[in-house]
Structure formats: structure tokens, C-alpha cells
Amino acid sequence: MYYRAPEKAVCADVIPFYENGEFKLFYLRDYRDISVHGEGCPWCLLTSSDLVHFHDHGPVLLRGGKEEQDLYVFTGCCIRAGEEYMIFYTGHNPHLREKGLPEQKILRATSRDLLHWEKDRDFVFAAPDWLEMHDFRDPFVFYDEERKEYCMLIAGRLKNGDPSSARGVTLLACSPDLTHWEVEKEPFYAPHAYFTHECPDLFRIGDWWYLVFSEFTDRIVTTYRMSRSPFGPWVSPKINSFDGHAFYAAKSASDGKRRILFGWNCIKQDERDDAPWQWGGTIIPHEIVQQPDGTLAVKCPQEVAAQYPDRLPVAAGRTMGSVSYEDGKYLLGGEGKSLCMLGAMPENGKIELSFTASDDCGDFGLLLRADAGVDAYYAVRFEPRFNRLAMDIQPRADNTRHTQVDVERWCPVVPGEKNKLLILFEGSVLEVYVNDKVAMSARMFDRREGDFGIFTHNTSVCFEEIGLYRQEEER
Template identity: 45%
Template sequence: MHLFFKPRPGVIGDCIPHYHDGRYHVFYLRDYRDRDSYGLGSAWHHISTDDFVHFEDHGEALAQGRIDEQDHTVATGCVYTDDHGKHHIFYTGINPYLRTDALHEQGLMHATSDDLVTWIKHPDEIGYADEAIYERHDWRDPFVFKHPQTGRYQMILAARVNHGPVFRRGCTGLLTSDDLTHWTVEKPFYTPARYHGHECPDWFQMGDWYYLVFSEYTTHTTTRYVMSRSPDGPWIAPADNQFDNRAFYAAKSASDGSRRFLFGWNPTKLGNVDSGEWQWGGSLTVHEIIQNDDGTLAVRMPPEVAEAFGAAQPLGLERLESSWTYGDMTYRAESLYSFSTALSGRMPESYLLQGQLRFEQDAGAAGVLLRMDEAGDTGYFLRFNLPGQRLEFGKIGGYRDWYVDHMPELDRPLQIRAGEPLRFRIIIDKTAVVAYVNDRVALSARMYANPFGRCGVFADGTNVVVHGIEMLPMRS
């Protein structure tokens, strides 16, 4: 069993979540990774769930168009249910063969349904960029909502303005409508001149704050958010406005009216090796969004996902180096001037690991070891870097050449103070990893070596206490 959904054959790409009648419907771009059998491009597929673990497959929702049609690739968009119960998909039709001075590679398209399963396309409704404001061929990922003050329909999308430095033209474009059919192109909704593109935009209200979510690939490859007291901005970018890291992309949200969840994909790596390049698409990851007192956002593991694991079992660490001691479910390391480890026996391929770690000095680093080999030469780590105030993922012995262990972009800001416990929960599901700390910070990753390797803890230039470390097996 896979905890993190992935279609077979193929991978899950951009997700379009929609809550309706007690279930989360997840429409997604499916890449079969088999051009000989399935051709180029993607269609929309449809699954639904009420626990983010078990999914009902509803099959293909929107098929690809012909090679001469705008939607030869059916790309990202949104699902919107109007006041009469009619369901609308607004999506991107992409056709690279139409990238000319006379035609458009990307256009906005429309489909409708009475049941969320059977959809009718409206090929006569295609919207293109207004080149007086925007670039011609970047016009994708529409998201529709009703403005809470004017009652008009707003469509935001990934676009680029037609002026300024090329690598900073990315913006969140805007269209408006009174009927969901006829749309007027407006000036940009959000244009900070910081990124090449703002992919997969999302917008929602939580309490007294409004949030705009988008994914960028300029400074990092990640999903970000900005916030405002007004539905239209101006938008504030918090110091840490990422939800996760490089291994969680194109995330969009859906809510049942009281809780909100974020659906993104954890990319695989080329060749199924740690040194491979990140690929487009992978498996589904769902975080629950939490609002802090100051309006900033955080994420945690959905409690429904935790229910996928069985009873907690104390994890015995049988290989303790000399600086480690054990007593009363607690491991302690005095390693102020050295690196030391404590390791378990061999572990299953999928499980949940949890516990808490506390620094006793404002110095050094410590953390959790995963999938260590018998000799302790290779494996993975989740490192609490106290001087750097960061959570980091990497590979013991180096993930490429020259023994560089910390994998680029697989880190997150984290407040770490001596004497304050860091509560961690780490899901290992085959090659996918998602770690949560203090129910506020998430870090996703991939690991391909030593699938049944040992886990454990380490201290590097500090004294630490690790308490209540447990393994929870995945339910069958």
C-alpha cells in the first residue's frame, strides 16, 4: 500500500482540489511518462477522498484535444460550483504547435458538469492574453472566485507583463465577469516584479485575512503565499512565506468550511537515484493549513493521515556510541566536541517515526537518521541546525560528489532554542518522505537507497536529549 497517492502507470502532477458533499475531489494532471504509448501532453483525471489516504478513482475528467486544437494538452485550472449547483472547470489549453506570432500557445477554456464526473467542453469559449498588458504565450492556470464585496467573478491566473526585466515579469493576472462566460481582461492582480512566473494561483479567506497562493521557480522551486486585510491587496510577504520546499510544488487548497488543506506533488528523481534531477510530477502530499495568531500560515500533518498508522511501538536503539546513554524512554548524548550516533535495527519500508529532541546547549546540530546501512557509511538525516536556525534534509556520505551532504532547497527555517523540545513526526512511504516539526513546519524529500535501513538519532557538537522515540507501522 502507498500512503501518498500516485496513479499507475504514471505520476500525479498539478492538483485541482474541490470540496463537495463531504468529499474532497482532486482533479489532477496525469503524466504517463510513456510517450510511445500515450503521446505528448496531459489530460485531467479525477479521484476523491474523505481521509487523504483512501481514494476513489473516477477516471478521466477532461480528455486531450487533437493536435490542431487549443487543448492538445489539458493543463491546470480550477473547479467552481455556481449558485445554481452547476459545476464549472476553467482550464488551460496548451498547444506548443500554436506558438507563433499569429496564434497562441496557451488559452483559457471552459467546461461544465452536473455531477463532477461527466464534463462538456465549450470550445467556442477561449480567452487569450491582452497583449497591451501581458505577454502573448504565458496565460494559464486560471482560478475563479466570487469577490466578497462586489459579488463579481474574479479569475486570477499565471501571466507575465509585457515590460520590465525578462526574468522578473511574472505576475498574477486578472479577469472579471458577471456571468462566468464573458470575461474582461484587467490589470494585474499582483505584480511584485520578483519572479519569472506565478504558477497555479489560489485565493482564499481565513478569519480576517485574505491569502494569495502561487508557485515560483526563480529564487526557489516552491509554493508561496502573501497576505492582506483586503481581498484585493496590497499583499504582504511574510519573512517565511513557503509552505514546504523543493519537494512540494504547484500546491492549491480546498476547504470544507472549517478546515483547509493544501494539495501538492512530491517530485520523483530521474533514474530513481538521489543524484538524479528532479522531474515534473510524482506523488500526492496533503498538508493541513494552520493560521497563526499574527495571521501567518503554517502546516501540519492531517490527523486523518496519522490514522493510517497502527499502534505506537517504542523504538529500541541498539547501537549506541559511547557518548549516548539510555534510561526511562530517554536517550541522552554528551557530544559537545564530537559527532555520535545511536541506531535501531532494520526498519520496514514504510512507517511513521515520532519523538521529541531537546538541545541542552545553544550550539551544534542534532537530528534523526533514516535508512542507514549496516556500516553506518550511508543513509539520510533530518538535521536541526541550531546556529543556522534551520531544518535540513540530506544524505550521509554526500548526495553527489565531494561528500556534500545537505541537499539544495531541502531545508526550512525553524526556531531552535536550547531547553525547548522539538516534536517531530516523519512519514516514510517507499521513496517519499514528509517530516513535520511542532505541528507547524513541513519538509518533504525523496530517498532512494537502503529501503530497509536502520534509523536513529545523532548529535554533532552539542548535548541533546531524545525522548519518546516511537515507530508506528502502516496499517495494511
């Protein structure tokens, strides 16, 4: 259901476009095998009418040669321009830097059908001399009705200023005809905080405009800013991200009724739990939900959650500590640790439940793919005193470290209030949603089977409405 490129390849940045009832998802394919596929990265096209079933048309915007600007066809945008489609993209070639030439320039291609693209060899848009020439990428083009001109957001860097890690800016370029572009000297957004602002995206919902970009300087997340105007001033809300650092480079598209955010759930080196995170992975859709105050949250798209119709039995097995059951409710907790194992997990499936915490002390959550002795497992853990939702792994890879939380999200839990939890798992992919507002992407590489259960530690929690589901084809 969640899409990853074939063989060893991974999906990197997604460039979403919606037309005629279908999401058309261009994505960067990293082959991960230069010896077989050679160097470079093309754009592939993935189409879906339901966010569940995908058709990969393969490479459509091809990479150039080792001496060409677009050896790596990096992120950009797709627009409709009259009778044709137009892609503005980043031509990236690290070998050119070695020759003193710009590593990145913005290039263009056109098509009549989205499948066959012709590169415009006469169109080359390079950074002006007051910007760093090697970081000029990820164009996002839109038409501004008030200005009566085309606008392009660009991820760039100022040439001067300390610290150098904070020179990242979102730039604005304007054009009357999609061919002649001029970069405005005043940055579109310059918070003096990040190395660069990758994959800019801009959209409007109601009275609010939203600027979305991804940063790897501070938290490695896709973040957003808000404004009443498409040109700012931009304000960062208290919670300004959609997911954690295992969901990156996200951009969005609307089907006219809702807006879907597409990012990639990154893999790890050699696909091991204790290894470093890497670039690219599996495409994940989140549905953006505007809150009453204008801030944004995300939830699981309904058609994705509905893909697990086969309900499996859930029953208490091994228990530890204080555990009681009555009228469909499991009450765990008190001082120390309590747990209740509930059954074997399918390879791909869904867990739904509701929970109510009695206080904001301690922590609690779910154990996933646990072994028989409950010594090895993954834990989706709530820590109300820190407003934190975390993904944890046992046993520890390094017991000398005081914390080894793999992924974390801000997630308040109010004592006495009922909460809804949805967990989707497919192979190594793990997606967690809380109250249709909070999302956390994670990975489970080493353990592919085991039991699930509920636990508490120095707190009391009521768990109810517990459901375990699998896909029909697993029967």
C-alpha cells in the first residue's frame, strides 16, 4: 500500500500534481546501485486515484550525462501552461563544482501528456552573484493574480554572513512569461536559522496562506509558516511541523476538497534498526487538516486506513503488574510497570484503540512485535509530562547512552480525556496517528513478527475499543 521504488531503489522527494481525478506523483528515484544503474537520479511518475493502488510509469524526466548540468534531476514543480505541461527542476551535478562551475541550476522541460518530456536546452536559470552559486534549487512556480505575473520560490543561500549554517533563505523570482526570471534581492523568507529551506511549497486554505519547507539544520523535519498574505510576513506557530525526522521533503497537492501532503519515510543504512538514517525511502501520504485557529494538523487519509478490513481476535495473554479487564476495558497501572500482551501481529496491518490517562505521571503505550519473553520489542510510548510521543526500541543498541528514542513528536495528553490512536504497519514502515491531529512516522527493520500489547509505567491508563486488523490478501 505504501509505495517504494523497485529493487534496491528508494523514493526521494515527491513532486505532486493533481488532475482529472488522479494524483500524479513525480518522485526522485535513487537507484542505490551505481555499479548497475550508473550515477544520477531521474524523475519517475507514479499515478493513483485512491492513494492506495499505484502505477509506476518509470523514469519520465531522464538524467543527463556526467558532464551535463542535470546528472541528478532534483526537485522542482509541475504546472499546466496553456496546452502543455511544464516542469521546472533542479539540475544538480557535483562534478561541476570541482571545475569551479555551479553545482545547481534551475532547468525546464515541457510535455503534452506528462509521460514524454522534452528538455528546453535554451532555458538555464542560475543564481545571481550575490547568492551562493552551488545552492540554488527546488523551484516552486505559481501565478499571482494581484501582480499579474508568475512567481517562483527557490531554496537558496546568501553568499555572506555568519554563522554560515544560517544563510538559508527562501527566494522569490518573478516572470511575465515563464522564461525570463529575475530574483528579488529581498528574500521571501529569511529566519537566519537554517542551512537552506528545501522543497518550498505554498498554498492557501480559507483565509490563511502556508509556506512549507524542509530543514536539516535543527530537527530534520518538514516545517511550515503562516500568513494572511501569500507574501508574508510569515509566523511560526507553536507546533510548526507535520511529523518527525523520519518523514521528510514533503510537498502537497489538493484534489479540490482536501490537501494531501506527500513525504518520504526514510530508510536506514543496510536497513538495520541501529544504523544511521539515510536519504529516501517510502512515500507516505498525510491529509492536512486546518484547525480553528488556522494552524495545521495531519491525519491518515480515510481510504488508507480502510485497507485493513479483516479483523483478528484480541485476547489477554501474558500479564505483569496490575491488570484488570471489565466490559471491554483494560485498566493497567499504578506504581511500577504493568503490561498485557494481546496477540500476534500480522506482517501488515492496523491497530486501533482508545485510551484515557489518569494523570500526567509516568509513561504508557503499545508494545509491537515483541518476543515471547517481552525482552525485544518496539514501543510506541506516550510521556504526558513531556507532551511527548516517542518510538523506542528494546534491547538498546548502546546501553551507555541515556536516551535512545528513535523518533519523537509533540503530543499532549490531558488526564481524564479520551484519546484515539491509529497505528498502521507494513513491512518496516510504521505510521502512528493520534486524535486525527498528530502523526509520527518510524521504522521497524530488525523484527518482522511478534506480539502486541499495552503497558504502563508509574501511571494508570484505561485502554478500550482495541482492534487488530490485517489486509484481506494475507488470509
